[in-house]
Amino acid sequence: MAADVHKKKGWEVPNGSLAPGDGQHTERSESPTPGLAQGTEPGAGQEGAMFVHTRSYEDLTSPEDGAAAARSPEERRGEPAEPSSMEQISKDFSELSTQLTGMALDLEEEMRQSKEGKLEPSPQTTRRDSVLSGKEEEDVTMDAWRMHRKHVFVLSEAGKPVYSRYGSEEALSSTMGVMMALVSFLEAEKNAIRSIHADGYKVVFVRRSPLVLVAVARTRQSEQEIAHELLYIYYQILSLLTWTQLNHIFQQKQNYDLRRLLAGSERITDNLLDLMAHDPSFLMGAVRCLPLAASVRDAVSTSLQQAKAKSLVFSILLSGNQLVSLVRKKDQFLHPIDLHLLFNLISSSSSFREGEAWTPICLPKFNSSGFFHAHISYLEQEMDLCLLLVSTDREDFFTVSDCKRRFQERLRRRGVHHALQEALRTPFYSVAQVGIPDLRHFIYKSKSSGLFTSPKIEAPYVREEEKERLLGLYQYLHSRAHNSSRPLKNIYFTGPRENLLAWVTSAFELYICYSPLGTKAGAISAVNKLMKWIRKEEDRLFILTPQTY
Amino acid sequence: MSRKKAARSKGGGAAPSAALPPAAQGPGRAAAAGPRGSATAPELPRNGGAAAGRPSLSSSGEFYDLAFKVMLVGDSGVGKTCLLVRFKDGAFLAGSFISTVGIDFRNKVLTVDGVKVKLQIWDTAGQERFRSVTHAYYRDAHALLLLYDVTNKASFDNIQAWLTEIHEYAQQDVVLMLLGNKVDSAQDRVVKREDGEKLAKEYGVPFMETSAKSGLNVELAFTAIAKELKHRSMKLPNEPKFKLHDYVKKEVRGSGCCRS
Numbered sequence A: 001m002a003a004d005v006h007k008k009k010g011w012e013v014p015n016g017s018l019a020p021g022d023g024q025h026t027e028r029s030e031s032p033t034p035g036l037a038q039g040t041e042p043g044a045g046q047e048g049a050m051f052v053h054t055r056s057y058e059d060l061t062s063p064e065d066g067a068a069a070a071r072s073p074e075e076r077r078g079e080p081a082e083p084s085s086m087e088q089i090s091k092d093f094s095e096l097s098t099q100l101t102g103m104a105l106d107l108e109e110e111m112r113q114s115k116e117g118k119l120e121p122s123p124q125t126t127r128r129d130s131v132l133s134g135k136e137e138e139d140v141t142m143d144a145w146r147m148h149r150k151h152v153f154v155l156s157e158a159g160k161p162v163y164s165r166y167g168s169e170e171a172l173s174s175t176m177g178v179m180m181a182l183v184s185f186l187e188a189e190k191n192a193i194r195s196i197h198a199d200g201y202k203v204v205f206v207r208r209s210p211l212v213l214v215a216v217a218r219t220r221q222s223e224q225e226i227a228h229e230l231l232y233i234y235y236q237i238l239s240l241l242t243w244t245q246l247n248h249i250f251q252q253k254q255n256y257d258l259r260r261l262l263a264g265s266e267r268i269t270d271n272l273l274d275l276m277a278h279d280p281s282f283l284m285g286a287v288r289c290l291p292l293a294a295s296v297r298d299a300v301s302t303s304l305q306q307a308k309a310k311s312l313v314f315s316i317l318l319s320g321n322q323l324v325s326l327v328r329k330k331d332q333f334l335h336p337i338d339l340h341l342l343f344n345l346i347s348s349s350s351s352f353r354e355g356e357a358w359t360p361i362c363l364p365k366f367n368s369s370g371f372f373h374a375h376i377s378y379l380e381q382e383m384d385l386c387l388l389l390v391s392t393d394r395e396d397f398f399t400v401s402d403c404k405r406r407f408q409e410r411l412r413r414r415g416v417h418h419a420l421q422e423a424l425r426t427p428f429y430s431v432a433q434v435g436i437p438d439l440r441h442f443i444y445k446s447k448s449s450g451l452f453t454s455p456k457i458e459a460p461y462v463r464e465e466e467k468e469r470l471l472g473l474y475q476y477l478h479s480r481a482h483n484s485s486r487p488l489k490n491i492y493f494t495g496p497r498e499n500l501l502a503w504v505t506s507a508f509e510l511y512i513c514y515s516p517l518g519t520k521a522g523a524i525s526a527v528n529k530l531m532k533w534i535r536k537e538e539d540r541l542f543i544l545t546p547q548t549y
Numbered sequence B: 001m002s003r004k005k006a007a008r009s010k011g012g013g014a015a016p017s018a019a020l021p022p023a024a025q026g027p028g029r030a031a032a033a034g035p036r037g038s039a040t041a042p043e044l045p046r047n048g049g050a051a052a053g054r055p056s057l058s059s060s061g062e063f064y065d066l067a068f069k070v071m072l073v074g075d076s077g078v079g080k081t082c083l084l085v086r087f088k089d090g091a092f093l094a095g096s097f098i099s100t101v102g103i104d105f106r107n108k109v110l111t112v113d114g115v116k117v118k119l120q121i122w123d124t125a126g127q128e129r130f131r132s133v134t135h136a137y138y139r140d141a142h143a144l145l146l147l148y149d150v151t152n153k154a155s156f157d158n159i160q161a162w163l164t165e166i167h168e169y170a171q172q173d174v175v176l177m178l179l180g181n182k183v184d185s186a187q188d189r190v191v192k193r194e195d196g197e198k199l200a201k202e203y204g205v206p207f208m209e210t211s212a213k214s215g216l217n218v219e220l221a222f223t224a225i226a227k228e229l230k231h232r233s234m235k236l237p238n239e240p241k242f243k244l245h246d247y248v249k250k251e252v253r254g255s256g257c258c259r260s
Helices: A091-103 A105-115 A126-131 A142-147 A170-188 A223-241 A243-252 A266-278 A280-284 A294-304 A336-347 A397-414 A419-423 A463-482 A519-541 B001-012 B028-032 B043-054 B081-088 B129-138 B153-157 B159-169 B193-203 B217-235 B244-252
Strands: A150-156 A161-164 A193-198 A200-208 A210-216 A311-319 A322-328 A356-363 A373-379 A387-391 A439-446 A451-453 A492-496 A499-504 A508-514 B065-074 B103-112 B114-122 B143-149 B175-181 B207-209
Touching: A142 A463, A150 A170, A150 A266, A150 A336, A161 A170, A161 A223, A170 A200, A170 A210, A170 A519, A170 B193, A193 A492, A200 B114, A200 B244, A223 A243, A223 A266, A223 A280, A223 A336, A223 A387, A223 A463, A266 A336, A266 A463, A280 A336, A280 A451, A280 A463, A280 A508, A280 B114, A294 A311, A294 A397, A294 A419, A311 A397, A311 A439, A336 A373, A336 A387, A336 B193, A356 A397, A373 A397, A373 B153, A387 A519, A397 A419, A439 A499, A451 A519, A463 A492, A463 A499, A463 A508, A463 B081, A463 B129, A499 B207, A508 A519, B043 B103, B065 B081, B065 B129, B081 B103, B081 B114, B081 B143, B081 B175, B081 B217, B114 B217, B129 B159, B143 B159, B143 B217, B159 B193, B175 B193, B175 B217, B175 B244, B193 B207, B217 B244
Parallel strands: B065 B114, B065 B143, B143 B175, B175 B207
Antiparallel strands: A150 A161, A150 A210, A193 A200, A200 A210, A311 A322, A311 A387, A356 A373, A356 B103, A373 A387, A439 A451, A439 A508, A492 A499, A499 A508, B103 B114
């Protein structure tokens, strides 16, 4: 149905977000290399991008989500950016009220705390109890339930539970009632509740009529980032129902129990929350590619491109949350968020492993009012290679299924099958390949292509909590770099167990993690070397020539 | 209901060509996609020629003479996917419940009286939000297996609603069979066998109890359907008419100690 596809060129606002127009004059003098103009950085596509142009989650939080969080003034580590339009929003009265409750985030202190009392639950104060009242009626698992680092709740405006990360929604209905009461209480005063900060907890509210999303977290994430995750949950729900349908339902019946329509999707939402805690893709608002020789990738893309059908909009080949190839219809751009939702859908269910699935799916950033129809299948059972064909026509199963067959045939004829299999055996590269001894890990994102690259997380980040801690540090740097009132360009962070450096320009974002014994000068020379290495490897790590049908 | 309305309006005018099978299938394709739209004119008999011709190659590389579409329907969690996996791979999907997303499509070739019959099986998601998708595929189905869970009263109570839906969307001559699944969990059973039989009789539908876990009657359910479809499409002049009801009655096995 062609009506489902709208050209949404309006998204490509040339410079709609916070980042200044060109990187040159905002570079610090001590910057390791001269700023690269956007589009020329390593990893930038040579023939245009394949995604809707996005920089990072500023896109998520503005302008649609205009009320981006403005944190209380914090100690600054870098230079302030140029004043932006977002700062005007901070005049918003509601934000002033949030600032009053804002506790300055001192990471060092927080880290010390978390080290000392890693597994101890924080003392439960009366304040929190009043916020979370109702939990007392919960069953024996109450303590365990409280111990979770992050809770996520979704409720309707009538206060009806829609989703809870942990525990049954029924048992939490009174808690959700309290949440709704808090929201309504402030709204009655023409105000909006955004967050409550107490006792190491952040309670973050995101209001997306007809839903309210609430997170109760004691992670090190900023309020902005937690809100960003809640938005992902909101988009996840839209991808199942469409915005149109969701609104229609609640217009008809305000107290509708949405769980009825979302039945069976809890796993998908749970999986999304798990993924966000482990995968930097969501933080970066970008997509990671499977490292693959350019010639192989080109052959795959061409095969994909040739196996087209009228109703196809996107053909996507992926392997374990990494992109192998993406072919799109001319003038149609996929948003990284939509691609993340597709990745999540596929990784959350093993039911796609066999047979061919055909399912309606809404890509909320592309068009939140209609369904696409996705054909999902694995190329071979033992191979972690999933093909996703997005069609506009519900009736087109057999045509699209035939596209898959044609694609496989072409792949075989081109003889890249073996090379592809070989690449799948090592889906992540080692940081040792870069050849910088002190370098432990890095994340590099090319802004113009919306792609990022990152090596495997290796020792000393072996245990799950260590990996999460590393991601937490990146999250912290990211939140400082993208703070909507005071974005930073360069951050040098010295920690007890590692040193980190963040460098954000209009063309790219780079976060590196290296040995705690390394020096600042060493880090800067590492950045130089790393950038050269990425440039050298870019045709393997990125998709430089995105294809259209 | 409002939801339906919103979803259906997008369905709009569907091109009848949409459901064509891969062109490479040769003569077999006539069987798979008869002309649609005229629900009253039984389309299956036209396929008689398919058997006489060269056998076709299914996408999995197996030859077949006839192809039919079978759809599994019923509430969420009644065991549709498990039934299919038991039939197709002879295994039971133990462990946690994985709900099907949308529609899942698989092929299996059976030999019925020396004729190779390919069943294209549509495994549907039972959840309400997928109804609009499943509706679109009802009318292509040659046979429907309607499942309920004998340990879940609600799934049995919903059978009537499913039958109404089938009546509304499926072809009039669709082969229909009612299955009470999960009879291996005898202690949890809440729907008696007689209740199922009674309901089936009321609607004139063949009925059997199955267990995807133990494999009871699973093969039989699909074979019976394949036999019926095969007989319908290649009616030989001197062959006695195949009676699905009688066949099922004769072949069905009970779940308990007393074999019927």
